[in-house]
Amino acid sequence: MAKLFSPIDIKGITLKNRIVMSPMCMYSAVDKDGMITPFHLSHYISRAVGQVGLIMVEATAVQPEGRISDQDLGIWDDKHILGLKNLNKEIHSYGAKSAIQLAHAGRKAELEHPIYAPTALPFNDTSITPVEMAVENIKATIEAFKNGSRRAKEAGFDIIEIHAAHGYLINQFLSPLTNKRQDDYGGSRENRYRFLSEIIEAVKTEWDGPLFVRISANEYNEQGNAEEDFIYFTTQMRAQDVDLIDCSTGGVVPARIKPYPGYQVKHSEVIRSKSEIATGAVGLITTGIQAEEIVQNERADLVFIGRALLRNPYWAKEAADELGYDLEAPKQYERGWK
Numbered sequence: 001m002a003k004l005f006s007p008i009d010i011k012g013i014t015l016k017n018r019i020v021m022s023p024m025c026m027y028s029a030v031d032k033d034g035m036i037t038p039f040h041l042s043h044y045i046s047r048a049v050g051q052v053g054l055i056m057v058e059a060t061a062v063q064p065e066g067r068i069s070d071q072d073l074g075i076w077d078d079k080h081i082l083g084l085k086n087l088n089k090e091i092h093s094y095g096a097k098s099a100i101q102l103a104h105a106g107r108k109a110e111l112e113h114p115i116y117a118p119t120a121l122p123f124n125d126t127s128i129t130p131v132e133m134a135v136e137n138i139k140a141t142i143e144a145f146k147n148g149s150r151r152a153k154e155a156g157f158d159i160i161e162i163h164a165a166h167g168y169l170i171n172q173f174l175s176p177l178t179n180k181r182q183d184d185y186g187g188s189r190e191n192r193y194r195f196l197s198e199i200i201e202a203v204k205t206e207w208d209g210p211l212f213v214r215i216s217a218n219e220y221n222e223q224g225n226a227e228e229d230f231i232y233f234t235t236q237m238r239a240q241d242v243d244l245i246d247c248s249t250g251g252v253v254p255a256r257i258k259p260y261p262g263y264q265v266k267h268s269e270v271i272r273s274k275s276e277i278a279t280g281a282v283g284l285i286t287t288g289i290q291a292e293e294i295v296q297n298e299r300a301d302l303v304f305i306g307r308a309l310l311r312n313p314y315w316a317k318e319a320a321d322e323l324g325y326d327l328e329a330p331k332q333y334e335r336g337w338k
């Protein structure tokens with residue numbers, strides 16, 4: 001039997017297979033209110049119909065100023081819970097589990113109001129300069145991740161992922177290139193990790209289910225110490241009972257390039273073996289055979305599929321065909337599923 005299609009138990013949540021819909025912003029909220037729309041329902045539910053084991057909802061802002069754009073989804077207010085709850089009910093009805101990626105864009109927010117970062121360094125030449133976060137801002141943001149977790153629980157998600165990658169706020173604290181603080185939140189790797197560490201502890205006061213963290217495993221290679229830092233960070237995360245590290249990097253290699261084995265999979269492999277923690281691999285994993293090879297050789301515990309699932313909601317079905325695995329149809333589709 002293909003390992004890709006074998007179930008896996010993560011802190012009491014059983015995923016029916018190892019395929020995860022990678023978090024992908026759809027920039028489709030309207031009225032700048034962060035609310036789920038009919039588009040989001042069809043987008044996510046169709047991938048649950050397509051037999052993905054875990055549907056991860058895109059980067060969802062824990063504070064309005066933490067949105068990448070004003071079309072992002074939000075979870076900064078109780079008004080967001082009901083829509084997400086309806087989405088989860090449908091996802092679950094097709095046998096998939098659901099996750100939400102809690103996020104804050106920091107200096108990468110493209111918004112009109114003030115934006116925040118560990119240090120007042122703009123993202124690029126055309127970006128506005130962020131406000132350096134005072135300790136009160138830091139504490140308020142940690143509280144926002146905690147409240148977002150409470151809402152995620154009320155909305156019925158099975159798993160929470162904290163977005164600590166891709167140059168967004170938490171990544172800005174982890175990286176010595178963007179964190180020039182002189183206080184307890186900057187400088188040494190212990191200090192740069194403090195913000196994420198406090199977020200994890202705050203989330204855990206509201207959330208006892210599986211917790212994932214997405215990292216950019218080579219975000220500041222030019223410093224020459226990223227790997228050492230990330231072994232430290234991920235070992236700390238394991239000690240804090242994080243269940244899985246979702247190993248990404250910055251940037252997206254063009255989909256037409258075929259750098260298999262996936263350009264980010266090597267980071268998953270290193271972190272899995274050196275930090276002895278479960279990992280997810282991502283990045284141009286486009287066929288069932290590639291995905292199977294990754295889990296079979298224990299290079300990762302889960303495979304996150306991004307653009308291939310945007311192109312084809314039934315990617316998992318095709319991967320099963322490729323591996324000769326007889327994928328059970330969702331009960332609603334028994335008669336039409338070939």
Ligand SMILES: Cc1cc2nc3c(=O)[nH]c(=O)nc-3n(C[C@H](O)[C@H](O)[C@H](O)COP(=O)(O)O)c2cc1C
Nearest residue numbers: 022023024025058059282283284285305306307308
């Ligand atoms: C349209 C789009 C939106 C994305 N949004 C997010 C996001 O919200 N959070 C995140 O961590 N990564 C995001 N990513 C990165 C993907 O999750 C994934 O890591 C990346 O696309 C590489 O996987 P792939 O080669 O299978 O597409 C996004 C990628 C795309 C293409």
